Amino acid sequence: MRSLIWFRRDLRISDNTALFEATQHADDGVVGVFLITPKQWQEHRDANCKVKFLIENVRNLSNRLAELNIPLLIRTCDDFQGAPSCISNLANETGCDTVFINREYEVNESRRDDRVSLACEQAGVALRRFHDRIIVPPKSISTKEGKFYSVFTPYRRVWDSTARETITTSPQPSLQPEIPIKCDPVPETVAGFDFSNTRSDLWPAGEDEAQQRLERFSQNISAYNIQRDIPSVRGTSLLSPYLNIGAISARQCFVEADRILESSAGENEGAKTWVSELTWRDFYNHVMVACPRVSMNQPFKPKTNGIPWRTDEADFAAWKSGTTGYPIVDAGMRQLNQTGWMHNRLRMVTAMFLTKNLLIDWRWGESYFMSQLIDGDLSANNGGWQWSASTGTDSVPYFRIFNPFSQSKRFDPDGLFIRKMCPELRPVPAKALHDPAKLTAAISNSGIDYPKFVVDYKAGRERALHAFKSLK
Ligand SMILES: Cc1cc2nc3c(=O)[nH]c(=O)nc-3n(C[C@H](O)[C@H](O)[C@H](O)COP(=O)(O)OP(=O)(O)OC[C@H]3O[C@@H](n4cnc5c(N)ncnc54)[C@H](O)[C@@H]3O)c2cc1C
Incomplete structure (x- = not known):
């Protein structure tokens, strides 16, 4: 008996349920496969840095699997539509009687797996799914x-x-018998993704x-x-x-x-x-x-669909580029744009600023985060956005709007982080970074090139409170 282990977002050897079970089942070797699905990843708005990180980790995994005599094959199909025939055919071609997978819980992913299960059944191949994520x-x-x-x-x-x-954690998989199947080279590029300006040095790949x-x-x-x-x-x-x-x-x-x-x-x-x-x-x-609707662009609380979200492209552009005039918001957004990662406190501050102070649709922010984050994950990103926008389950009450100046005073009192990400603010004294009037004065006195407030804090806050209070 030979097993096919289909790796997805479980790129490791240690404590990998499906991999361990695949090795337990087999007495004639284990084959691995990873599917590259560029169009699907684009539809999911996956970031360049995330796809690059994924591919680097696949390469690392391939080397580790080779030490266990498990060849990793690489297949490319545009999107998930191609997965059922690709996996079932591959199982037959490589002589595998069972496919092993760790479950992915997103809607597209679980529908894909149902279709793969059907295709396998028709091809006389078993599919075994495990909870592992x-x-x-x-x-x-x-x-x-x-x-x-x-x-x-x-x-x-x-x-x-x-x-x-x-x-329970899974034991390490054992060395497998050698089989006459060679591993595939892992590509250096993926169509539609630009790997050139990503900070891989911050995120070395591998288990x-x-x-x-x-x-x-x-x-x-x-x-x-x-x-x-x-x-x-x-x-x-x-x-x-x-x-x-x-x-x-x-x-x-x-x-x-x-x-x-x-x-x-x-x-x-x-x-x-x-x-x-x-x-x-x-x-x-x-x-x-x-509640799968949350991953289909719907709020957990349906009545929040009644919020008159603004579609102001200029305000959104200022938020995206870290030029809102609010130092802690700008520092957070610049960290995201430059490194592909943002500190959790700042994810909350920037998300709340967009959805409350600017009253811009949380879905715009969710999608932008996804397009930049190296750790972009549908459930955590959606949960974080719906929490911040007060549209989600157990989310922040709509009237508890973070004041960006109080947040920076509390969590970046000396302005160390702000100054690192917004170097033009280095000459501004720490106190002024946490006080709108002092900040405006310091900027105009020293002629610093830093944007004016994209929105008046009080007016933005009142607008958000009014929008939420008016919900039927
Ligand atoms: C608007 C918004 C968007 C977010 N988007 C993502 C995302 O796309 N991917 C993502 O992994 N996290 C997301 N988070 C959660 C959190 O910000 C990150 O997980 C965290 O900053 C990662 O840093 P860390 O690994 O050092 O976390 P640590 O503080 O060390 O936490 C350990 C692990 O716990 C998990 N975790 C921590 N906080 C949360 C949380 N609030 N929700 C869910 N899981 C959490 C993460 O897997 C994290 O790696 C988001 C939060 C907000 C407010």
């Missing part, structure tokens, strides 16, 4: 009435005990890098709850791109944090808070599966 699989937690949890805190309570009771990041972060995890909101400090794990393409398993991250938590008799606040963030990742997947 998150810590507690979607649909395995529900309320006493059998409904899905739409609020995080009660979900988290049940999640905590379920995770501890049910978690080893992800493991090292987890190890480094674990040593400092106790400071996480204090440092995680300060963008000038490396206070978070910087694992999101790796978790997103599956270069490391979320289960392993949880097991590590839980080990630290247990050894501190539950006192390590940093580890506790980090587990909570991993739970948000699970939660947004759980919401997406229970």
Whole structure:
């Protein structure tokens, strides 16, 4: 018996359920495959840096699999339509009787897998699917009435005990017998994506890098709850791109944090808070599966469709380019544009600024983030945007609008981060960075080339409050 393991966003060897099961099933070798689907990735608005990172990780994986005698084949089809015939034919051509996959929960991806399952059945090949992407699989937690949890805190309570009771990680897969199939070269380019201006130096590819990041972060995890909101400090794990393409398993991250938590008799606040963030990742997947409309451009709260979102291209362009005149917003957007990643605090600040102060449709922002982020993930991105726009499940109340100046005063008091990302503001004293009147005076006195406010703070705030209050 020979297995075909189809890798998607599980590009690792350690703790990979489908890979381990594929090796257990086989006695005549295992074949791997990765599908490149350029048109589909473009439709999903995947960022250049994200696709480049993905391909680099596929290359890394291919080398690691070769050490286990598992050749990785590369196939290209424009979009998911081509997957059913590609996978079922490949299984037959390579003599594999069973295809192994780890589930992806997005609508397009799960429909694709249903079609692949059918094609395999018709070709006399079995398809086995596993839960592997998150810590507690979607649909395995529900309320006493059998409904899905739409609020995080009660979900988290049940999640905590379920995770501890049910978690199992997969053993390392064993060396396979050699088979006469050669691995394919991994391409250097993907049609429609430009790899030239991406900061790969910040995000080295591979499972080893992800493991090292987890190890480094674990040593400092106790400071996480204090440092995680300060963008000038490396206070978070910087694992999101790796978790997103599956270069490391979320289960392993949880097991590590839980080990630290247990050894501190539950006192390590940093580890506790980090587990909570991993739970948000699970939660947004759980919401997406229970309520698929959120991944189809619809708000979780249908009545917020009545908000008269503005379609002001000029304001949107200022936000995208980090030229709104609000230093912390501009610093965040420039970090995104320059590095492909943005600090979580700033994702909230910039998303709230767009959807509240500028009253621009959250879907515009969600799509722009996706087109730039190296860790772009439908469920987390959508969850974060709908949280910030107050259209989502358990989202911020519409009247709690972040004041960008109070946010920067609290989380970047010395202006270290602002000055790094907006070098033209270096001569401005820290106090003025957090005070609109002082900022305006400092800029005009010293002739600094920095934009005027794209919107008056109070007027923008009132406009948003009015729009939400007027909802029927
Ligand atoms: C508007 C907005 C958009 C976002 N878009 C994405 C996205 O596309 N992809 C993405 O991975 N995260 C997204 N997030 C969540 C969060 O900002 C990032 O996961 C985090 O900044 C990644 O940095 P880190 O790996 O150092 O995180 P850490 O603080 O070390 O957290 C560990 C891991 O937990 C998960 N996580 C942390 N916070 C959240 C959260 N609020 N929601 C879901 N998962 C979380 C991530 O996988 C992260 O890597 C978004 C948040 C907002 C407010």
